[in-house]
Amino acid sequence: MLTALGRGTFRELPFEKECGEDNICRDHLRVRLDIVGAQFIVVGSYSTLTLEVTLLNADENSYFTVVTYRVPTGLTFRKTSIISSKRRAHIECDDSKNSKYAAVGIVTCDVNHPIFRSNSTIRFNTTFDVASDVEWKSSEEISINATSDNDQRNTMGSFVARRIGVKYEVNVIIKGIESTQYINFSTGNAGEKPVQHVYRVENIGLQSLPVNVTFAIPVKIGPGMSWEQVIVNTSEGNEQDRVLTPESGQTVDWHRLMPSNNSQVCNISTCQVFVYQLQQLKHRSSMVFSLTGLVKWTKPDQVRAQELSLTSYAAVIYNTDKYIHVSQATNQFQQSMVTTSVEIVEEFNSLPIIVGSSIGGLVLLALAAGILYKVGFFNRSYKDKLLEDAGDDGPGGVPAEQLAPDTATA
Template identity: 25%
Template sequence: LKNSYVNYTINLDTKQKTKRVTFAMNDGTPDSISDYVRISLDVCKNYSLIVQHCTMDCVSAIIVEVNYTLNNTEKKLGLPLPILDHFSNLSSCVELKFQKDCGSDNICKANLKLESKLPENFTWIVGKTKEVSLNILLSNIGEDSYLTTMDLSYPKSLFFKGISKPQLADVKCADQATSSLSFLNCEIFHPVFKRNSQVEVSISWDLGDAPFEEEFACVSVNVSNKNEIGNAVHNTYNIPVRHGLNVFLKAENQITEVDIRNKAVDETVKFNFQVTMENPYNASVNLTLSIPVKIQDRQIIQLQQESLKHCLKTQKIFKQQPEQKIKDQWDCDMHECECWYFQCELTAAKQDIDLTARLLVNNLKQLVKDRADIVISGVVLFDEKLYQETSDAKDIHHNVKMHVTILNTPVFNAIPVVAGSTVGGILLLLLIILILYKCGFFKRSYKDMIEFEEETEH
């Protein structure tokens, strides 16, 4: 055996791509070394290893693999050469385990708890909402958690702004983006997130103004570790998304009075709805007009042909008449009214919708005993699942009502009353004079008698 050698190769951390240990003295490959030893000599060779800073895995054991072969340098005639056992494995492995504070079983059972929340009732209004923050509280109420990582995924329209954390919190984050999503990877107290520890952070994003195609923006938070027994926690938020628009509706002369008591011909009335709009995301916006045209099967309004020529008239809607008296106000929410409905598409920044109609006086005289209100309504409509009004002004209106007050009060003629009162007063005065005359009030003797009685009393 004097001339027999064992050639061997030592490979470090064979289960990992990124090596956690290297040879201290090796100018070639730092994680592998080849050497030999003579079998006949009782000599051991020592190799120093350097443990790298833990960045990937501080839990699983480091596997050191040794591969060896036998080399005979001299052959003696007639003597057999030494060989290795043909059925034995020509390699051997050694495990280098990390020291962990994980109890007697040396298995760390972390217990991660994740609490996170957005602002209450938060809705992302594209074009108005400029930023949003997600508050996160992460706790470990179990044993140590190794290489704890928090991963967030979110739409590309959310731009990572920064992270707010306590000064001593060891939290490092890096963001990256793909063609469809953005990601944020945060290292939480690497390498060890100790037992009974917690950290609170706030992650902020700037919100883009570009149109967002989905109804919800999904933000996902996933926290995991590299313990032998995995403990992952997960939260998902579906943020409602609306696109901003600004629509202001007003009406000229919201109350119009028409006195029909002395009219014999129909009265013409005009209505004007004014719309001012900012619509940067091209929402489909319509003005819906509701116009009462019949009461108790009597037509009260007749629209002129040129009115609402750019609006789409919908099918007439008839409502059954209930068993109750007609109220003094007629609008399309009442069962007594038969109405016409028009939809006017709003496309311009400023737009006027004009309506001209004739009031049918003869029919109104039969319906109106004293006074009544005809209510014409205008309502701005858009898809509220996709769009939202952005103005905070108090005078923003999407619903306007115009009133036409019909007066049919009978004229009170005071002349007969005055004449009758005058004649009655004169007759009453004559009657009193007649009674006094009959009683002798106007005779001289009666007057003297009265004077005598007064002198006697004195």
């Protein structure tokens, strides 16, 4: 065994192996390989892959134990850390011998040098950076092998290989933008009105990919009311892109198309489905889709005033075996909906008010005339008496006989 004595000085120290009565060192190294987190390699910005290794020595002491990883060239060793160990342990890993152009990367980890003792177990994590600028297969193989310098080794369980799927990280979102917010109809008149629902699909990630933009549109809104002649238009596209309308009975993944709490609103008989196939949605790009149609109102006399909702649903759907969204825990940004409020208002009829007002005015006029008649307003003698009473008063309403003496004195 070599040990450092001061800077740049090494000396060989005697080292004795404990190999039992037969003086033959037999170890039995067994390894287990697990993936921490997502059970696949995610290719994206700042992606990592962490492997958990459990190493057990089920026989005599193991000397100069080494665990060797063989990984695809797109994985670069970052760090290793011990999770648990029955005894004090240390581990050192090295990938300096790898060539930049090698098809397979090799990482060697020295475990508890010089002695990994009998019946010892150690668990440790090894983390790799995932390169986004290399060509990946749909799945890659990762293997680990435990070896030592012992004279005899039981190799059963000392080698493990796993094939791991590869998925590309994407960030495609869909949201509703400026659309028709409100329309109304009257209970007395049939009619039709245009409605437009607009969605924007954005690829804000670094990965281009083919996607299907799927729309579900309610055919029937309420009794006598439907959304018809709906057309899907887009701001961009190429000749290879196309719109499909699933035939009746065709399977539609309603769970991916709309939130779970609305999954009973639409089915193949109540909603019309459009699938816009994009051969390639480029990274850092966006597209606008508009759904335009006519809401027709055909039974005005059979429905009372009420408020209805016209809701369309949209989702971006892609191959989940190859791509994974950055927000793995939710579909919130991959689904959207737009709602138009539809109000049926009671038609206002002013004729009863006009007739009622006219009759009321006539009744009041008749009552006034009756009261005047009762007090004798229309009697001629009553009028004359009023005029005589007015003529007996002098200026200022003073009787004439009171003014006569003053006039004589003068």
